[in-house]
Amino acid sequence: MTSAQRGRKGMAFGVGRLLAGAFMLVIWISASATGMLPGPTEVLVYLASMRPEELFAQVLKTLYNSITGFSLSFLISMALGLISHKSNLIMGFSEALSEIFNSTSALVWSLVLVAVMGVLSPLPPILVVAAVTLPHVLTATVSALSSADPGLLEAIRAVGAKPSDEFFEVILPSSVPLLVSASRVGLGTALRISVVAEAFGSSGGVGYMIIRSYNLADASGVLAWSVVLIALVLGLDQLILKPIERRAKRWLE
Amino acid sequence: MAGMMLRVSSVHKSFSEPVLTDISLHLKEREVLGLVGPNGCGKTTLLRIMAGLETPDRGDVKVMGKVGIVFQEDRLLPWKTLWENIALGLKYRGLRGEELIGKVKEYSEMVGLSKSDLALHPRKASGGTRRKAALARALVLEPEILLLDEPFTGLDVKARISLREALRLIWSEYELSTVIVSHQLEELLLLTGRVYVLTPKPARIAEEISVEGMDLKSRLDRVKEALYHILSRTPGSEEPLS
Structure with a gap:
């Protein structure tokens, strides 16, 4: 593909994205015209009236819950993935664990963990995120770690590589693009899930603010905090995760 | 044996079917040896056995020196x-x-x-x-022994010449014994002094040909004649070499 063709493709892609945004805005404006929802102007006014320190505190709380929960699931996945690589028993255990966790909804995890740990415990949102993202991250990790090219492993063995060199020089680098892509999807999921968990058992976070506004019949508040969540997910993805993914895959281009 | 770098004795190898049958050959010090044979006859397997990457089912491989291998890919x-x-x-x-x-x-x-x-x-x-x-x-x-698996495959003429010259320079500078597996007969015969011709799978050594002192045309004629002779005795075989 020439650079001009790439430029045209990129331009069309960008226009498509703008159109999707405009489409959602039109639906929102149409719905607000019927009186069902507050319109974008009311929500903007609500957002402008928020105290910045409160906004940051709630956003940080949600980010903390999501990133901590996701990191926990990533660490468990890496550990299981590495042992699965050597043991069929652990491979079977990981697969079954993944299937069980995948069949359990975020709502069930939230209710059970809040019931066990209490509404005021900071742990349920973190653990719900870890439990819900674990099957996806675990599946991606196991498949990434076993996707190393045997030809490359043989080639470095032929020049004297030890098993630890095989891991650090071939197995880990060849899994990085898959792991980074999985992490990008996983972190987005983590943010959305943490909000559900916060709504059930937390004293802060974007999810807590959404449910609090709902309980106060404050529709503008519900939408304003929802907009904050969408901006957070998109900002994290586009400004941080996507550039990291591009960098991790640069040798593939 | 003095001046010997590698000796393969009565090597047999099977995977799901026999691949190599009773292969015996040797590589002398500072020699460039060629292995030719029909497509898929087991040349790469033989090279991998020489490199210690595969174990023969029977037979013996003696290597007198450090081995380096360059894979086809x-x-x-x-x-x-x-x-x-x-x-x-x-x-x-x-x-x-x-x-x-x-x-x-x-x-x-x-x-x-x-x-x-x-x-x-x-x-x-x-x-x-x-x-x-x-x-x-x-x-x-x-390494003291260099094993090259199809070094010229996929290269254009300019790259083939450049690689050939690089190999010549290396042989002139270092004490290196080399085995080359190649389908590119012309490239191979420009570099080697001795060639083993293998039969279709399961491969055996059909002929050992010394091409030292011959011009390129005579080398090509001699090796092609050996290959045609083998293929004419193997029903269903196609011309696999360039």
Whole structure:
């Protein structure tokens, strides 16, 4: 593909994205015209009236819950993935664990963990995120770690590589693009899930603010905090995760 | 035996079916030996057995020196630059700093890689450059026996000539015994002094031909005649060589 063709493709892609945004805005404006929802102007006014320190505190709380929960699931996945690589028993255990966790909804995890740990415990949102993202991250990790090219492993063995060199020089680098892509999807999921968990058992976070506004019949508040969540997910993805993914895959281009 | 670098004695190898049957051959000191035979006859398996990457079911392989192998596919790590790929084996042997840099530089120059080539990742490099990097990766460990699996496959004429010249330079500078497996008969016969012709699978040694002192045309005629003779006795075989 020439650079001009790439430029045209990129331009069309960008226009498509703008159109999707405009489409959602039109639906929102149409719905607000019927009186069902507050319109974008009311929500903007609500957002402008928020105290910045409160906004940051709630956003940080949600980010903390999501990133901590996701990191926990990533660490468990890496550990299981590495042992699965050597043991069929652990491979079977990981697969079954993944299937069980995948069949359990975020709502069930939230209710059970809040019931066990209490509404005021900071742990349920973190653990719900870890439990819900674990099957996806675990599946991606196991498949990434076993996707190393045997030809490359043989080639470095032929020049004297030890098993630890095989891991650090071939197995880990060849899994990085898959792991980074999985992490990008996983972190987005983590943010959305943490909000559900916060709504059930937390004293802060974007999810807590959404449910609090709902309980106060404050529709503008519900939408304003929802907009904050969408901006957070998109900002994290586009400004941080996507550039990291591009960098991790640069040798593939 | 004095002056002998490698000896393969009565080697048999099967995977799901027999691949090699009673193969015996030898490689002399500083010799360039060719292995030719029909497509899929087991030449690469034989080379891998010589390199110790496969174990024969029966028979014996004696290797008198360090072995380096260059695979048919370049097998360079795509996330590392060519420089880093060449340095890998030295790093595993604990070399660092100036000594490592000096060796990588020496062998990269020997195979004809420029400084800008070495900064490339494999995907950005041409087929010829990648092949030279794979050759340098094997040479930098200073093997006494070099095994080359289809070194000219997939290269254009210019890259083939360049690689051929690089190999000649290496042989003139270092004490190296070499086995080359290649379908490119002309390239192979320009470099080798002796050729073993293998039969279709399960491969046996059909003939050992010394082409030393012959001009290229006579070498080609002699080896092609041997190959046609083998193929004419094998129903269903096609002309597999260029």
